[in-house]
Amino acid sequence: MGNLAREYLEQQQQGEQSVQIKSQVKIKKSWLTPGEKIIGVVFAGFVCFGAVHLISNQSRIYEVNKDIQTMETKIDEQQKVNGDLKVQVSELSSYDRIFEKAKKMGLFVDENKVKVVE
Template sequence: MMNAEQIKHLQHQEQEQTQKQVKVKVQKKRWISRGEKFLYTVASGIVLTASVFMVQFSSTTDALNRDVQKLEQQVKVQKTTNENLQYEVKELSNPDRILKIAKENGLKIQNAKVKQASTIGN
């Protein structure tokens, strides 16, 4: 048989065991894991970088298009000016006009045949 002291000791041990609380770490389930966060961050960075390059490329292309349009406009103006000058050269080199100016300045024309020189001597 057990004596009273042993019984008390056993009761005391049982009380200690029931009073001990086991501490359990409860981990809250995260909505997004670390790996997913990393992947989302990398994907966002790539999309952002691609967007910046697209905007920059578009801006450069627009600037080049504007420059090309300005040059085309300048070419048109220059062509028009050249055509006007060619017409004026033809008009001023008319043989009748030359004869009229020659007579006004007192030149005597011995031969009525006036030829237009298109090229200067070879």
């Protein structure tokens, strides 16, 4: 009977140990605390907002540069037209041409009535 009692006690102790082992719940600890997670999410939000803001500013700058280029092209074309018109004005306002047009219209130069203005 001694052995039976001893075996019975050993079985009871092993049963209690297995119950104790099973009853211990392992608590997983996260490597980030909830506060750190919130800070991380806020930081990620700021990074995303900054990226969107940067891209939108770059697109606005691109549009403005495009408008400047088209305006400079128009200015260059207008300067060419103005230069051509100045050449035409200088050709048409030459003294010989004006004198010929005046003769065709019946005007003549009377040297007694010509006054020199200085």
